[in-house]
Amino acid sequence: MAISSVQGYAAVSGAYRSMQGISAGAMEGERAAMAGRAAASADRVQLSAEAQQLSRSASVYSMETAAGRREVDLDSYFAPVTEVTDLDSQLGSLLMPNPANLSALQDHISKVFPDFLSANGIPEAPQSIRYDNAGQLLLPDDYPYADQLTAALEDNPAMARELHTAAGLASHVAALQSLEPFHQEAARAQSQAEIDALVDKYSYLFGADRSYPSIALHFSGEGVLSIKADGESMLA
Secondary structure (H helix, E strand, C coil): HHHHHHHHHHHHHHHHHHHHHHHHHHHHHHHHHHHHHHHHHHHHHHHCCCCCCCCHHHCEEEEEEEEEEEEEEEHHHCCCCCCCHHHHHHHHHCCCCHHHHHHHHHHHHHHHHHHHHHCCCCCCCCCCECCCCCCCCCCCCCCCCCHHHHHHHCCCCHHHHHHHHHHHHHHHHHHHHHHHHHHHHHHHCHHHHHHHHHHHHHHHHHHCCCCCCCCCCCEEECCCEEEEEEEEECCC
16 A cells, blocks of 8 residues: 555656646746737837837928928928027927928928828929918919818918928028129139129029029929929939
8 A cells, every 4th residue: 555655646746846847838938929919010110110210200301490400290390380489499390491401391292292292282382382472372374272271271381381481591592692693702702893893793583683593393293392483403
C-alpha cells in the first residue's frame, strides 16, 4: 500500500507539475499575446498621429510674415477672428508680399477650392476671379454659376479672404517686380548724375498716373489656380 501510495503521489505530483508547465506556458503565451496587442495598438496610435500630422502638414507652409519666417496653417489662417486681443500678434502675422508666399497661396487654393466648389454644388470654377479698386469681386459675364459662387463665398468668409489676399498679395508682388530693373541699375550707378538719369528713365514708375499690372486668379475647370499679371503667369 505504501508503494502504491508513493506511486500514486508520484503520478499526481507529475500531473501537477505538468499542469504547472501548461499553466506557465499558457500564461507566457497570454503575456506575449497581450504585448503583441499593445504593440499593435501603439502602432495604430502612431500611424493615426502620423496621418494627422501628414494631413496637417499639407496645409502648413513656411511663410515670411511681418514678424519673420513662421509655419503658417493656411487652413485656419483665414478663419474670421471674433475678437482681437493681441494687436501686435495680429500685425506680426501679416503675410509679406513675395513670390514664395504667393506660391504657397496658389498651391493651397488649388488644393481646397475644388472641394469648396463641390461642397457648394458648383459644377465648375470661373475662368477667372478679379477684384475692382474697391475690392469687390468680379466674375466673367458668361460664368453661369456667378450667383451661386458669390453666395457661397459670402457664407464662407475664410475662402473669400484667402482668394482676396492672393489677389492683393499678387498686386504688391507685381508692383515690386516692376521696380526691380530700376533698383538693379541704381545699385550700379557711380554718380548722382547717373541716378538722376535713371529716375528720368523710369519716371513712369513713380508718377501719380502710373499704371499697375492687371491681376487675375485664373482657374482650370477643376479649380486649379494660376495667378496672372497682365495675362502672364507670375509663378512657374
